[in-house]
Amino acid sequence: SQTIHQWPATLVQPVGSPLSLECTVEGTSNPNLYWYRQAAGRGLQLLFYSVGIGQISSEVPQNLSASRPQDRQFILSSKKLLLSDSGFYLCAWTPFGGREWAEQFFGPGTRLTVL
Amino acid sequence: AQTVTQSQPEMSVQEAETVTLSCTYDTSESDYYLFWYKQPPSRQMILVIRQEAYKQQNATENRFSVNFQKAAKSFSLKISDSQLGDAAMYFCAYRSAISGGSNYKLTFGKGTLLTVNP
Numbered sequence: 001s002q003t004i005h006q007w008p009a010t011l012v013q014p015v016g017s018p019l020s021l022e023c024t025v026e027g028t029s030n031p032n033l034y035w036y037r038q039a040a041g042r043g044l045q046l047l048f049y050s051v052g053i054g055q056i057s058s059e060v061p062q063n064l065s066a067s068r069p070q071d072r073q074f075i076l077s078s079k080k081l082l083l084s085d086s087g088f089y090l091c092a093w094t095p096f097g098g099r100e101w102a103e104q105f106f107g108p109g110t111r112l113t114v115l
Numbered sequence: 116a117q118t119v120t121q122s123q124p125e126m127s128v129q130e131a132e133t134v135t136l137s138c139t140y141d142t143s144e145s146d147y148y149l150f151w152y153k154q155p156p157s158r159q160m161i162l163v164i165r166q167e168a169y170k171q172q173n174a175t176e177n178r179f180s181v182n183f184q185k186a187a188k189s190f191s192l193k194i195s196d197s198q199l200g201d202a203a204m205y206f207c208a209y210r211s212a213i214s215g216g217s218n219y220k221l222t223f224g225k226g227t228l229l230t231v232n233p
Contacts (some may be wrong), residue, residue, distance in 0.1 A: 109158050
Protein backbone atom coordinates (compact mmCIF):
# COMPACT_ATOMS: atom_id res chain seq x y z
CA SER A 1 0.00 0.00 0.00
CA GLN A 2 1.02 3.58 -0.53
CA THR A 3 1.93 5.96 2.27
CA ILE A 4 3.00 9.58 2.37
CA HIS A 5 5.22 11.10 5.01
CA GLN A 6 5.98 14.67 5.94
CA TRP A 7 8.48 16.09 8.35
CA PRO A 8 8.85 17.81 10.53
CA ALA A 9 5.35 17.77 11.99
CA THR A 10 5.81 21.11 13.72
CA LEU A 11 8.35 23.86 13.19
CA VAL A 12 8.94 27.24 14.79
CA GLN A 13 11.39 29.45 12.94
CA PRO A 14 12.53 33.08 13.26
CA VAL A 15 11.94 35.56 10.49
CA GLY A 16 14.80 35.50 8.00
CA SER A 17 15.82 31.91 8.68
CA PRO A 18 15.87 29.20 5.98
CA LEU A 19 13.26 26.49 5.59
CA SER A 20 13.24 22.94 4.36
CA LEU A 21 10.14 20.74 4.52
CA GLU A 22 10.27 17.23 3.17
CA CYS A 23 7.65 14.94 1.72
CA THR A 24 8.16 11.35 0.63
CA VAL A 25 5.81 8.82 -0.88
CA GLU A 26 6.21 5.05 -0.55
CA GLY A 27 4.69 2.22 -2.51
CA THR A 28 4.28 3.90 -5.88
CA SER A 29 6.35 5.12 -8.80
CA ASN A 30 6.31 8.37 -10.74
CA PRO A 31 3.60 10.05 -8.70
CA ASN A 32 2.40 13.57 -9.31
CA LEU A 33 3.29 15.59 -6.21
CA TYR A 34 1.78 18.75 -4.77
CA TRP A 35 2.48 21.31 -2.04
CA TYR A 36 -0.47 23.17 -0.53
CA ARG A 37 -0.62 25.84 2.14
CA GLN A 38 -3.55 26.29 4.46
CA ALA A 39 -3.67 29.59 6.33
CA ALA A 40 -5.87 30.38 9.32
CA GLY A 41 -7.54 26.94 9.25
CA ARG A 42 -9.37 27.65 6.04
CA GLY A 43 -8.97 26.84 2.35
CA LEU A 44 -6.03 25.19 0.68
CA GLN A 45 -3.88 27.06 -1.80
CA LEU A 46 -1.78 25.11 -4.28
CA LEU A 47 1.82 26.29 -4.19
CA PHE A 48 3.73 23.87 -6.42
CA TYR A 49 3.20 20.68 -8.34
CA SER A 50 5.55 18.24 -10.01
CA VAL A 51 4.94 15.59 -12.65
CA GLY A 52 8.49 14.20 -12.56
CA ILE A 53 12.03 14.51 -11.24
CA GLY A 54 13.29 18.05 -11.65
CA GLN A 55 9.95 19.23 -13.07
CA ILE A 56 8.43 21.91 -10.86
CA SER A 57 5.56 24.24 -11.64
CA SER A 58 4.69 27.19 -9.45
CA GLU A 59 1.14 28.34 -9.02
CA VAL A 60 1.69 31.44 -6.91
CA PRO A 61 4.67 33.83 -6.88
CA GLN A 62 6.10 33.83 -3.41
CA ASN A 63 9.01 33.50 -1.09
CA LEU A 64 9.10 29.72 -1.42
CA SER A 65 10.61 27.24 -3.85
CA ALA A 66 10.24 23.52 -4.43
CA SER A 67 12.48 20.75 -5.67
CA ARG A 68 12.10 17.10 -6.58
CA PRO A 69 15.52 15.48 -6.37
CA GLN A 70 14.15 11.93 -6.43
CA ASP A 71 11.06 10.29 -7.87
CA ARG A 72 9.20 10.09 -4.58
CA GLN A 73 10.70 13.05 -2.73
CA PHE A 74 9.35 16.59 -2.78
CA ILE A 75 10.99 19.42 -0.86
CA LEU A 76 9.65 22.86 -0.02
CA SER A 77 12.28 25.50 0.75
CA SER A 78 12.87 29.11 1.52
CA LYS A 79 16.08 31.09 1.88
CA LYS A 80 14.55 33.67 4.22
CA LEU A 81 11.22 33.13 5.93
CA LEU A 82 8.62 35.87 6.26
CA LEU A 83 5.91 36.18 8.88
CA SER A 84 3.37 35.56 6.13
CA ASP A 85 4.87 32.12 5.49
CA SER A 86 3.27 30.81 8.68
CA GLY A 87 0.62 28.18 8.06
CA PHE A 88 -0.11 24.52 7.65
CA TYR A 89 1.69 22.89 4.75
CA LEU A 90 0.28 19.80 3.14
CA CYS A 91 1.92 17.51 0.64
CA ALA A 92 -0.25 15.39 -1.63
CA TRP A 93 0.18 12.86 -4.40
CA THR A 94 -1.76 11.27 -7.21
CA PRO A 95 -0.81 8.18 -9.17
CA PHE A 96 0.55 8.80 -12.62
CA GLY A 97 -2.26 9.01 -15.17
CA GLY A 98 -5.51 7.09 -15.15
CA ARG A 99 -9.07 8.29 -14.65
CA GLU A 100 -9.57 5.87 -11.81
CA TRP A 101 -7.06 7.71 -9.67
CA ALA A 102 -8.48 11.20 -9.72
CA GLU A 103 -8.31 12.02 -6.03
CA GLN A 104 -5.28 13.27 -4.20
CA PHE A 105 -3.90 11.60 -1.12
CA PHE A 106 -2.60 13.90 1.56
CA GLY A 107 0.19 13.68 4.07
CA PRO A 108 -0.21 14.56 7.75
CA GLY A 109 1.04 18.12 7.24
CA THR A 110 3.60 20.45 8.82
CA ARG A 111 2.57 23.31 11.06
CA LEU A 112 4.99 26.20 10.50
CA THR A 113 5.10 29.21 12.78
CA VAL A 114 7.36 32.10 11.85
CA LEU A 115 8.09 34.48 14.72
CA ALA B 116 -10.10 29.17 -14.32
CA GLN B 117 -12.31 27.05 -12.19
CA THR B 118 -13.71 28.28 -8.90
CA VAL B 119 -15.38 26.47 -6.02
CA THR B 120 -17.70 28.23 -3.59
CA GLN B 121 -18.90 26.98 -0.24
CA SER B 122 -21.41 29.51 1.01
CA GLN B 123 -21.78 28.13 4.53
CA PRO B 124 -18.73 28.92 6.69
CA GLU B 125 -20.27 27.03 9.61
CA MET B 126 -23.05 24.50 10.12
CA SER B 127 -24.32 22.58 13.11
CA VAL B 128 -26.39 19.43 13.46
CA GLN B 129 -27.77 17.33 16.25
CA GLU B 130 -26.37 13.88 16.66
CA ALA B 131 -28.37 11.32 14.61
CA GLU B 132 -29.88 14.05 12.45
CA THR B 133 -29.19 14.83 8.78
CA VAL B 134 -27.26 17.80 7.47
CA THR B 135 -26.52 19.06 3.97
CA LEU B 136 -23.44 21.05 3.04
CA SER B 137 -23.57 23.18 -0.10
CA CYS B 138 -21.03 23.61 -2.85
CA THR B 139 -21.19 25.34 -6.21
CA TYR B 140 -18.51 25.53 -8.84
CA ASP B 141 -17.79 27.30 -12.05
CA THR B 142 -16.16 25.67 -15.05
CA SER B 143 -16.35 25.64 -18.82
CA GLU B 144 -15.32 21.99 -18.98
CA SER B 145 -17.78 19.16 -19.49
CA ASP B 146 -15.74 16.38 -17.93
CA TYR B 147 -14.33 16.69 -14.45
CA TYR B 148 -14.28 15.26 -10.93
CA LEU B 149 -15.75 16.60 -7.74
CA PHE B 150 -14.75 15.64 -4.23
CA TRP B 151 -15.62 16.19 -0.63
CA TYR B 152 -12.74 16.06 1.80
CA LYS B 153 -12.99 16.04 5.58
CA GLN B 154 -10.40 17.67 7.82
CA PRO B 155 -10.84 16.76 11.50
CA PRO B 156 -8.96 18.56 14.30
CA SER B 157 -5.90 16.43 13.51
CA ARG B 158 -5.85 18.33 10.18
CA GLN B 159 -5.35 15.16 8.15
CA MET B 160 -7.26 15.53 4.89
CA ILE B 161 -9.54 12.53 4.35
CA LEU B 162 -11.45 11.81 1.18
CA VAL B 163 -15.15 11.41 1.91
CA ILE B 164 -16.66 10.93 -1.52
CA ARG B 165 -16.00 11.51 -5.21
CA GLN B 166 -18.21 12.10 -8.21
CA GLU B 167 -17.37 11.83 -11.89
CA ALA B 168 -19.19 14.43 -13.95
CA TYR B 169 -20.01 11.97 -16.72
CA LYS B 170 -21.96 9.81 -14.28
CA GLN B 171 -25.56 10.85 -13.73
CA GLN B 172 -25.96 8.68 -10.65
CA ASN B 173 -25.18 10.40 -7.39
CA ALA B 174 -22.32 8.88 -5.43
CA THR B 175 -22.93 7.36 -2.00
CA GLU B 176 -20.58 6.09 0.70
CA ASN B 177 -22.41 4.67 3.67
CA ARG B 178 -23.95 7.66 5.50
CA PHE B 179 -22.55 10.15 3.00
CA SER B 180 -24.24 10.97 -0.28
CA VAL B 181 -24.12 13.77 -2.79
CA ASN B 182 -26.67 15.64 -4.85
CA PHE B 183 -24.89 16.39 -8.11
CA GLN B 184 -26.70 18.86 -10.34
CA LYS B 185 -24.46 19.31 -13.38
CA ALA B 186 -26.54 21.94 -15.15
CA ALA B 187 -26.75 24.01 -12.00
CA LYS B 188 -23.07 23.32 -11.18
CA SER B 189 -24.05 22.28 -7.71
CA PHE B 190 -22.54 19.50 -5.59
CA SER B 191 -23.97 19.18 -2.09
CA LEU B 192 -23.01 16.66 0.57
CA LYS B 193 -25.62 15.00 2.76
CA ILE B 194 -24.58 13.37 6.00
CA SER B 195 -27.22 11.09 7.47
CA ASP B 196 -27.38 9.87 11.06
CA SER B 197 -24.70 12.38 12.07
CA GLN B 198 -22.13 11.18 14.57
CA LEU B 199 -19.83 13.08 16.90
CA GLY B 200 -16.90 11.91 14.81
CA ASP B 201 -18.30 13.74 11.79
CA ALA B 202 -17.38 17.06 13.36
CA ALA B 203 -14.74 18.55 11.08
CA MET B 204 -14.02 21.07 8.36
CA TYR B 205 -15.43 19.88 5.05
CA PHE B 206 -13.94 20.97 1.76
CA CYS B 207 -15.44 20.70 -1.68
CA ALA B 208 -12.89 20.30 -4.48
CA TYR B 209 -12.81 20.23 -8.27
CA ARG B 210 -10.41 18.52 -10.67
CA SER B 211 -10.32 18.62 -14.42
CA ALA B 212 -10.56 15.31 -16.28
CA ILE B 213 -8.19 16.60 -18.97
CA SER B 214 -4.85 14.84 -18.72
CA GLY B 215 -1.59 16.58 -18.07
CA GLY B 216 0.25 18.95 -15.80
CA SER B 217 -1.79 21.48 -13.90
CA ASN B 218 -5.05 19.75 -14.80
CA TYR B 219 -4.35 17.25 -12.06
CA LYS B 220 -4.49 19.91 -9.38
CA LEU B 221 -7.43 20.31 -7.03
CA THR B 222 -9.26 23.59 -6.64
CA PHE B 223 -10.76 23.84 -3.17
CA GLY B 224 -13.57 25.82 -1.65
CA LYS B 225 -12.91 27.67 1.60
CA GLY B 226 -14.59 24.99 3.69
CA THR B 227 -17.55 24.52 6.00
CA LEU B 228 -16.97 23.88 9.68
CA LEU B 229 -19.45 21.27 10.87
CA THR B 230 -20.30 20.99 14.55
CA VAL B 231 -22.19 17.95 15.83
CA ASN B 232 -24.13 18.53 19.03
CA PRO B 233 -24.78 15.59 21.38
